[in-house]
Amino acid sequence: MSTFTALDVQDVRFPTSRSLDGSDAMNPDPDYSAAYLTLRTDAGDAGAALVFTIGRGNDVQSAAIAALAPHLVGRDVEEVLADLGGIYRELTYDSQLRWLGPEKGVMTMAIGAVVNALWDLRARREGRPLWLTLASLSPEELLELVDLRYLEDALTREEALEILRRGAEGKEQRIAALREQGVPAYTTTPGWLGYSDEKLVRLLREAREDGFEMVKLKVGADAADDERRMRIAREEMGPAFPIAIDANQRWGTAEAIEAIRALAPHDPYWVEEPTYPDDVLAHAAIREAVTPVRIATGEQAANRVLFKQLLQAGGIDVLQADATRVAGINENLAILLLAAKFDVPVCPHAGGVGLCEMVQHVAFLDAVAIGGDDERRRIEFVDHLHEHFEVPVRIVSGAYMAPEEPGNGARMLDASIQDHLFPDGPVWAEGQGPQGAEGTRRAPLEPSATR
Amino acid sequence: MSTFTALDVQDVRFPTSRSLDGSDAMNPDPDYSAAYLTLRTDAGDAGAALVFTIGRGNDVQSAAIAALAPHLVGRDVEEVLADLGGIYRELTYDSQLRWLGPEKGVMTMAIGAVVNALWDLRARREGRPLWLTLASLSPEELLELVDLRYLEDALTREEALEILRRGAEGKEQRIAALREQGVPAYTTTPGWLGYSDEKLVRLLREAREDGFEMVKLKVGADAADDERRMRIAREEMGPAFPIAIDANQRWGTAEAIEAIRALAPHDPYWVEEPTYPDDVLAHAAIREAVTPVRIATGEQAANRVLFKQLLQAGGIDVLQADATRVAGINENLAILLLAAKFDVPVCPHAGGVGLCEMVQHVAFLDAVAIGGDDERRRIEFVDHLHEHFEVPVRIVSGAYMAPEEPGNGARMLDASIQDHLFPDGPVWAEGQGPQGAEGTRRAPLEPSATR
Structure with missing residues (x-):
């Protein structure tokens, strides 16, 4: 038995606009960023996830993820991990938070981060990459993870089960x-x-x-x-x-x-x-x-x-x-x-x-x-x-190539997180502004635009 | 000449779930809330606006509004107020913030608050209610306020002007x-x-x-x-x-x-x-x-x-x-x-x-x-x-009845704001929780559900 003890969020930003090689028609100067979530348990393990943003507003995204802490902290880990369809629906249909979307934008991406961090933890505990954790479930178990509300005019429960x-x-x-x-x-x-x-x-x-x-x-x-x-x-x-x-x-x-x-x-x-x-x-x-x-x-x-x-x-x-x-x-x-x-x-x-x-x-x-x-x-x-x-x-x-390591792939190196914390990590704190040449951990690579 | 000096945001919540008379099929226990914005100038005046939410997440909404401060603070008030179509497009098409929507959810509501506060200030300076400030503009001036991007398959510029x-x-x-x-x-x-x-x-x-x-x-x-x-x-x-x-x-x-x-x-x-x-x-x-x-x-x-x-x-x-x-x-x-x-x-x-x-x-x-x-x-x-x-x-x-007082109607009484600040205002600070009986400023009225 273990319990969720903390939902830590870090505002991690890479100054990619400093070394911009490419750009697209709508996104001229992105600073690739992650609102990075670590969901900790008293067993000492954790699930990780991130929401990708392109700079300004990563603090807002981080605040939205942090606002979900009361849904997890203090709860039984095994119980939550055993019903990840349940927690996904609980978060999506929290009526007060739902008002902020509904089902779109900052709050939905925050819910996505928590759901993905829970899956990361479950996959790690199973010792499998996420894709294999999911692919190992039965059609009925997979269907239980899905919310068909508002979909049934295009995809009935029977059709979904048949596909699975x-x-x-x-x-x-x-x-x-x-x-x-x-x-x-x-x-x-x-x-x-x-x-x-x-x-x-x-x-x-x-x-x-x-x-x-x-x-x-x-x-x-x-x-x-x-x-x-x-x-x-x-x-x-x-x-x-x-x-x-x-x-x-x-x-x-x-x-x-x-x-x-x-x-x-x-x-x-x-x-x-x-x-x-x-x-x-x-x-x-x-x-x-x-x-x-x-x-x-x-x-x-x-x-x-x-x-x-x-x-x-x-x-x-x-x-x-x-x-x-x-x-x-x-x-x-x-x-x-x-x-x-x-x-x-x-x-x-x-x-x-x-x-x-x-x-x-x-x-x-x-x-x-x-x-x-x-x-x-x-x-x-x-x-x-x-x-x-x-x-x-x-x-x-x-x-x-198929990822074989346990988890969902989101886990970042701790040194990378610490270096790129916004606004106080060394990459950002020395007043270099987005156009400074120093502070990136690596030589600039092409391309550093939005996708 | 005046300059924007501050974009203050307050998390104001009314414990309406304590005295719930009505409810609807999706929103059982709303605490009617306002992410409340005051946009101040060094001339001593201000524009106000709010985003309505139903409780949890009002802090996230407030953070999103606050994130827009760099777009306004330090800028010339008269210049901004003279081109409220311009600032609306500037905020909507800030590429980094746009990523958080696009054009939906928390960040879009935050932009709405800033735009509405600017209109409140403009209407106050004109000494008119907002509806009359807008209705006093020419068809061409009104059209300049609108963004027809993504609309022209249904409403051309010519059609819009003709309607106006x-x-x-x-x-x-x-x-x-x-x-x-x-x-x-x-x-x-x-x-x-x-x-x-x-x-x-x-x-x-x-x-x-x-x-x-x-x-x-x-x-x-x-x-x-x-x-x-x-x-x-x-x-x-x-x-x-x-x-x-x-x-x-x-x-x-x-x-x-x-x-x-x-x-x-x-x-x-x-x-x-x-x-x-x-x-x-x-x-x-x-x-x-x-x-x-x-x-x-x-x-x-x-x-x-x-x-x-x-x-x-x-x-x-x-x-x-x-x-x-x-x-x-x-x-x-x-x-x-x-x-x-x-x-x-x-x-x-x-x-x-x-x-x-x-x-x-x-x-x-x-x-x-x-x-x-x-x-x-x-x-x-x-x-x-x-x-x-x-x-x-x-x-x-x-x-x-037609509102005749200057502004957009959003301005709240200061005493009401102070009493209902979340989580430290007197209505919330005394540990009453949402089900407490005390602390509302008024007898409960029917109905206090979501609309």
């Missing part, structure tokens, strides 16, 4: 195959706005040489630049190589249709975030107008109900789940089920600090137990800030 | 008429869940005697109770009296359709929040299935893009704008324009502490300069906590 039962067939063989081959990654490294054409070409070649079988370019700031860069990339990579583009919500509906049609001759593999992510009807209108060009979104989609609608309306071809935007892995489980129901591949968003480490568990879970074999599945990768984590991702020949 | 120009015609006569007659209110007082049938009947009679020409009942907890209470109310009030019902997001799509069909024989005037407010497609499906029963939502709708979709999809007959849920009066201006475009009446949400005082300005602005004469317009009213405000609402014969 189908997912359980051949699970062991899929686990073995995934441990061998991993899940394919794609890289956003070559495509940041502001790179010269020469640098774009050089980085595209390097990506191909590193084994990546897909790349992504940022677009949306200037139509002529977008067309030229996309043309150069297509010429360099050849006609069959998947090249996605990402507009970071820059366009309205009509603008998006016009811009995508202008780029369509260069065969973009998908167009990501063409507009505001909550605009279900706009996504449907854009997709219909530009078909067969694929539409993708999700990194800033707040919850399962929005994903449900994007799928119902035929708004997306690719669902980009994020590890820290929604109310934790339980919410992501519902999202994976919805994607499976609509036969839309899940290609998780990553790149932000800790996101690669965390989101790979979502993809491996999907591959093992829900979506199953799907050659369309790819995880975003940016080679950035991994050295701050206890277990950095492993990329081999352009694929994420 | 039409709204400018006959403005003076409408102002005179509104000052005479006010805007009709409706009351939620009789209809809280948990009241006995006898009490329901007594309060319905009192509402009619007080001059209210519409009432609202809470539903959603138990179908048999809902049917019986609606039947009793219809019998008491007669066949023509408008009786709305409010399910507070309790249902999924199929449940909502079934429940509304069961109540339809009693002719509900509208059905409010049948399901999760962001579920555009569900609202459209529900409305189509139950037509001609009217569907209403909006009190928890985060922004203009969601309202746009609810209107585009044919999801609502009644748009319930809220004063503190969205990014301030600028965002509400866009929402009023959308409603006018789709010819849907705006019936603002109120009831929460300070909401009646603030939201009446939205309705009067709409009546004067945007929607114009519309007999469908009504403002929610609950007789609760008004005595804590410098200028409480005035209800005469079931109508809101």
Whole structure:
């Protein structure tokens, strides 16, 4: 028997705007940050999780996580860990906290951090990586973790169970195959706005040489630049190589249709975030107008109900789940089920600090137990800030290798946390401001923009 | 010339759960609260605003407002007040803060508080109530306050300007008429869940005697109770009296359709929040299935893009704008324009502490300069906590009388703030907990639930 003793939150920020290489159309100067949670027990162990933000407001996000302490501290650990569907629903339906969303924004991301930290602790106690902890559950146990409220017009309980039962067939063989081959990654490294054409070409070649079988370019700031860069990339990579583009919500509906049609001759593999992510009807209108060009979104989609609608309306071809935007892995489980129901591949968003480490568990879970074999599945990768984590991702020949260490991947090195505490850690305290050259623990790497 | 010197935030909570008379299907025990902002200048004046919450998390909301201080403190007051469209866009598109939404939840409500406090200050300096400050602007000046990004597939700049120009015609006569007659209110007082049938009947009679020409009942907890209470109310009030019902997001799509069909024989005037407010497609499906029963939502709708979709999809007959849920009066201006475009009446949400005082300005602005004469317009009213405000609402014969005092209505009495500071004000500090009997400044009034 053990008891939760503390819910510690730390405001950790990396001064990535000091060494900015890339930038996108909506996020010019991010300081990659983590509202970092450690949920401690009197047995001496702890669960960790983080919410990724891009700087200002990380203190607000930290305060929101801390506000959840009364829900956990003093409670029996084993009891809580045995019913992680229960605590997820308890937090989501706390009526007073719910008023602050409902089910969106700062408070939902805070709930996600607590849910994810609880899963980290459970996986550690089981000695397994999170994806395997989840994949080891029965279809009925997985379903118990999901909240189908507001979903049943698109996904009934029976359909969800059927998906999970189908997912359980051949699970062991899929686990073995995934441990061998991993899940394919794609890289956003070559495509940041502001790179010269020469640098774009050089980085595209390097990506191909590193084994990546897909790349992504940022677009949306200037139509002529977008067309030229996309043309150069297509010429360099050849006609069959998947090249996605990402507009970071820059366009309205009509603008998006016009811009995508202008780029369509260069065969973009998908167009990501063409507009505001909550605009279900706009996504449907854009997709219909530009078909067969694929539409993708999700990194800033707040919850399962929005994903449900994007799928119902035929708004997306690719669902980009994020590890820290929604109310934790339980919410992501519902999202994976919805994607499976609509036969839309899940290609998780990553790149932000800790996101690669965390989101790979979502993809491996999907591959093992829900979506199953799907050659369309790819995880975003940016080679950035991994050295701050206890277990950095492993990329081999352009694929994420299955994490085998216990936990959810979020645990950061203590020295990294201490160095980057905001505003009093050494990186920030010496009055360097965001443009100072000193204080980063490492040489700047490309790219350090938002994804 | 003056300069902003401080952005002070206070966590003010009223222990309404101690004296709970009413409750609704999703919010059993609210402590009506205000994250209360005072934006001070070195000229000695200040703008006030609040974000309404229902208790836990009011500290998080307060922290979010405080995080916006660097955007204002030290800046020239006159310059900021002369371009309140500019500061609204600056805050909404601060890329780092935007990550925490985008445009939803805690951070957006914080931006709304700052925007509303700036308008309060501007109106005070002009010596006018906020609605009149806004209604005195030209169509072009009003349009400059609005952000049409992500709206233009439903409302072009030209259409918005046309609505505003039409709204400018006959403005003076409408102002005179509104000052005479006010805007009709409706009351939620009789209809809280948990009241006995006898009490329901007594309060319905009192509402009619007080001059209210519409009432609202809470539903959603138990179908048999809902049917019986609606039947009793219809019998008491007669066949023509408008009786709305409010399910507070309790249902999924199929449940909502079934429940509304069961109540339809009693002719509900509208059905409010049948399901999760962001579920555009569900609202459209529900409305189509139950037509001609009217569907209403909006009190928890985060922004203009969601309202746009609810209107585009044919999801609502009644748009319930809220004063503190969205990014301030600028965002509400866009929402009023959308409603006018789709010819849907705006019936603002109120009831929460300070909401009646603030939201009446939205309705009067709409009546004067945007929607114009519309007999469908009504403002929610609950007789609760008004005595804590410098200028409480005035209800005469079931109508809101035009506020004439300068400002936006949010300013609270200093004694009320001090008494209710959380956790150290006298109401909270004496360890009474939310169930204590002492410490409220007033005898409990019915009802003290969430709206």
